[in-house]
Amino acid sequence: MDLEEEIKIYRRKIATDTYPMSIGELSNLYRDGEIDIHPEFQRIFRWEPSQRSRLIESVILGIPLPSVFVAQNKDGVWDVVDGVQRMSTIFQFMGILKDEDNNLHKPLICSDTPFLTQLEGCSYEEHPESARSLSATQRLDFKRARVDMKIIKRESDNRAKYDLFQRLNSYGSMATPQELRNCLLVSLSKKHYEWLGEISSNESFLNVIDLPRRLIREQYQMELALRFIFLRKIDPTGLASLRNIGDFLTYELVQFVEWGEVRLEDELKTFAKTFEILREAGGPDILRRYNPERSRTEGPFSLTAFEAIALGVGFHLPGTELSPETVRDKQASLWSNDRFTAGHASGKSSDQRMKSTIPFGRSLFSI
Structure with missing residues (x-):
């Protein structure tokens, strides 16, 4: 297959359309629930007041804005793929932006801007806290x-659609992977996003991983939960071919949203039981390096x-019963092994390290 054939195949996977829309039309779609900017996103892609005010200034001055990408879901609703903060800022300025509980945000009052000095303290409509309004x-x-709206139609291939999502939102973003x-995941299935949030808030899990506050803010506990559910039963062939853990986790999300209630319930029970066992065996100490000497x-x-x-x-769950003493003994065995002593995996990527650690751990607890 040559490059031209690959291009044709991939282009067939993404059906798109483009047309300009007025802010008034977009605000009506938002009010009617026909465009979703996901309040969950707003916590992640958060602009400073000065950035929001400069956007409002640009709109008023007629400066063209970058295109907004939306993906049409199965119900025909547009999910904003790229442009969350632009749409959030515009809707907040207009006083129609809602939070996760469907409550209105406080309307945006502009701060100092580069060109329009009188925009400082200005709101869209009259407001008690603003000096003036439009x-x-x-x-x-x-x-x-x-x-300009770029619409990724619902007949597009899911994997290709959300690969595009990841690419667009990773350019110049301060968000973590x-x-x-x-x-x-919110765009794919809010139900599965909430399920992941539930298991990654498990008390025993948080006790055992004992992450610093910064990593919790960056949602690293959710990445660890994903690593657990996607890697726990990975077959040897899949493990051997693993190249980049970040790409692997993102790729697996598309299949994850196909998991039904029964599998989700089984995975939740296994997850909870695993970290209950680890908490009883030593809590945070059980996942720290053990010094045999x-x-x-x-x-950490x-x-x-x-x-x-x-x-x-x-x-080995469900089925295997492990006492706290057994887990502690296995911990000592792990760190007494030459492959896992200080300096282990120096210069190795995490993907290469896992090809040793995961099979070793399965063997270690096969009692």
């Missing part, structure tokens, strides 16, 4: 400003321990 004519001009995955754990949470111990225990 005139009726200015509001009409604002609503008539146009935005897991925050981007969360956005992708000093007979104690050292340092260890991915090596997570891959060998957490995934090793989880692989």
Whole structure:
């Protein structure tokens, strides 16, 4: 197959359309629930007040805005793929932006902007906290400003559609890889996103991984939960071919949203049982590096321990009964092995390390 054939095949996977729409038309779609900017996204792609004010200034001055990409879901609703903050800012300025509980946000009052000095303190309509508001004519001009909409139609291939989502939202974004995955997952299935949020909030799980506050803010606990559910039963062929853990997790999300209630319930029980066992065996210490010479754990949470111990225990559940003493003995065995002592995997990528740690952990707990 040559490049031209590949291009034709991939283009057939994504059906798109393009046309300009006025802000007034977009605001009506938003009010009617026909365009979804996902409040969950707004916590991730958050602009500073100055950035939001500059966008409003651009609209008022007639400066063209970048295209907004939307994906049409199975119900015909447009999910915003790229342009979340632009749409959120415009709708908040207009006083129609809602949060996750369907409550209205406080309307945006502009701060200092580069060109329009009188825009500082200005709101869309009169507001007790604003110094001034747009005139009726200015509001009409604002609503008539146009935005180019790029529509990814619902007949597009899901995998290709959300690969595009990931690419668009990773350019110049300060979001972490897991925050981007969360956005992708919300777009694919809010039910599965909420399920992931539930298991990654499990008390025993959070106790055992014991992450610093910064990593919790960046949703790293959700990435660890995904690693657990996608890697726990990965077959040897899949493990051997694994190249990039981030791409692997993103790729697996598309299949994950096909999981039904029974499988989700089974996975939840296994997840909870695994971390209940680990909490009883030592809590945060069980996934830290163990120093056999000093007979104690050292340092922070260890991915090596997570891959060998957490995934090793989880692989044999349900069915295998493990006492706290057994798990602690296995922890000591792990760190007494030459492959996992200090300096292990120095210079190795995490993807290469997992090809050793995961099989080792499965063998370690096969009692």
